[in-house]
Amino acid sequence: MATAEQTFVIVGAGLAGAKAAEALRTGGFDGRIVLIGDETDRPYDRPPLSKAYLQGTTEREKIYLHPAGWYTDHDIELRVGTPVTALDRTEHEVVIDGVERLGYDKVLLTTGSSPRRLQVPGADLGGVHYLRRVTDCETMKAAFAAADRVVIVGAGWIGLETAAAARAAGCAVTVVGRSKLPLLAVLGAEVAETYAALHRDHGVELRLNSGVREIVGEDNRATGIRLTDGTVVEADAIVVGVGIVPNTALAETAGLAVDNGIVVDEHLATTDPDVFAAGDVANTFYPLLGTHLRLEHWSAALNQGPVAAENMIGRVTAYDQVPYFFSDQYDSGMEYSGYVPHGSYDSVVFRGDVAAGEFIAFWMQDGRVLAGMNVNTWGxxxxxxxxxxxxxxxDPAKLADPDELLRYLADRVPGGAR
Structure with missing residues (x-):
């Protein structure tokens, strides 16, 4: 078990890292906690960066996870603007900014991820934006305020949420995506079509089955994109949302197992018993699903950090959550629970009024519910x-019947009662 003489270092001061530090203290660990982040801000929530904060409907102070004095009050050493450049597992030290060495008894890597960069000519021109940090959000917010025309490259969650924000700012918006529907790989055609309709209904032009050949511009500033068919779409601002890449460099150079993220077991432990990982960077074993997954969702960071903390203290705890994420676009809010490997479902059951945008979709396989997504339907x-x-x-018929109480169905399913 952990003792007061021990030092626990958390590398990465985002949601997973901050929640792990909080859980260590509330869980009774009275040793030294050092929370290190390379951003200059104290830990904050990222979802508002593509939603309410980007649209200006919430103030900056509300994105932070804790009040400014909380870390000092809980004897947590928060070091911001501080890059960790190496993990020395032999000496049990992290190297800070290539110079300072800080010893640890246990270390948690919550290094997150970085936006995948567009690899086309002109990608480095001014006016091309990526969204990951609060500083990116501030820059993008200002760009939307000044722009008449915005092009979003990428029709995933970030692309669609930023498209909604750009429309809220009064911009004409074009979304470019490689698939025939936005979110096709995530939701399948049946549900992805509802998001295509949602954005078209709000005036977004969808250029699907298309890619970007180059970003065009003048005077070192982007003025539009050239699609793979040669068409040029003019833009005052361009947002690229084509995925993220886990920040695994520390783990790789330290010799930890890395495969689409830092490989960890259900206890968030790496191949080194003194090193843990959580959040976007962790490729985690899910006992419920019987497979490893690296989920780029808020809920994974929120819940994995505290589980890692429990195991660092010595309380063996499995991470056994059903994957969950949410999205807000225009007046449409959704929550998604479950996991559907690409192409693995055999039917989708709808419950409610799809045309009115108030429904639940269930992805089924052999009569079993793999996942459910509730849209403007709460509780x-x-x-x-x-x-x-x-x-x-x-029974799919009962799932589809709004007169059947969903809670009752869940309780009646063997093993389903909570």
């Missing part, structure tokens, strides 16, 4: 979670 995530967790067959 049902626990029931969906229970249906997914049970792994039992459910």
């Amino acid at each position: 049902v995530t626990d029931a969906i979670d229970a249906l997914v967790r049970s792994g039992e067959r459910v």
Whole structure:
């Protein structure tokens, strides 16, 4: 078990790292905690950066996870603007900015991820934006305020949420995506079509089945994109949202197992018993699903950090959450619970009014609920979670029937009651 003489170092001061530090203190660890981040801001929530904060409907102070004095009050050494450049597992030290060496008994890597860069001519021109940090959000917010025309490259969650923000700012918006529908790989055609309709209904032009050949510009500033068919789409600002890449350099150079992220077990432990990882960077084993997943979702960072903390203290705890994420676009809010490997479902059951944008979609395989997504329909995530967790067959007709209480169905499924 952990003792007061021990030092726990958390590398990465985002949601996973901050929640791990909080859990260490609330869990009774009274040793030294050092939380190190390379951003100059104290830990904050990232979802508002593509939603409310980007649209200016919430103030900056509300994105932070804790008040400014919270870390000092809880005897947590928060070091911001401080890059960790190496992990020396032999000496049990992290190297800070290539010079300072800080010893640890346990270390947690919550180094997150970075935006995938567009690899085309002109990608380094001014006016091309990526969204990951609060400083990116500030720059993008100003760009939307000044722009008439915005092009979004990428039709995933970040692309669609930033498109909604640009429309809220009064910009004409074009979204460019490689697939025939936005979010096709995540949601499948049946549900992806609802997001295509949502954005078209809000005046967004969708240029799908298309890619970017180059970014065109003049005077070192982007003025538009040239699509693979040769068409030029003019823009005053360009947002690139084509995925993220886990920040695994520390782990790789330290000799830890890395495969689409830092490989960890259900206890968030790496191949080194004194090194843990959580959040975007962690390729985690999910006992419920029987597979490793690296999930780039807020809920993974929120919940994995505290589980890692428990295991660092010595309380063996498995991370056994049903994957969850949410999105807000225009007046449409959704929550998604479960996991559907690409192409693995055999049917989608809809419940509610799809045309009105108030419904639940269930992805099914052999009569079992793999995942459920509730759109503008609230108070049902626990029931969906229970249906997914049970792994039992459910009558699709009852799932689709709004007169059947979803909570009752979940409780009636063997293994589904919570």
